[in-house]
Amino acid sequence: MKIKSSTIRKMQPVQLDAFEALVKSINDFWLTKVKLPQQRQNR
Secondary structure, eight states: OOOOHHHHHHSOHHHHHHHHHHHHHHHHIIIIIOOOOOOOOOO
16 A cells, blocks of 8 residues: 555644554554464375
8 A cells, every 4th residue: 555645744643643553553463463374285
């Protein structure tokens, strides 16, 4: 996802903090909670 720099400049600091918290929580979810299914070995 690409965010235009003009969009970021329009955000107020509170909105930017909320956006940063959202990105961190999504990152935490995908990197620590999600487990990929194990690959089956068919022989």
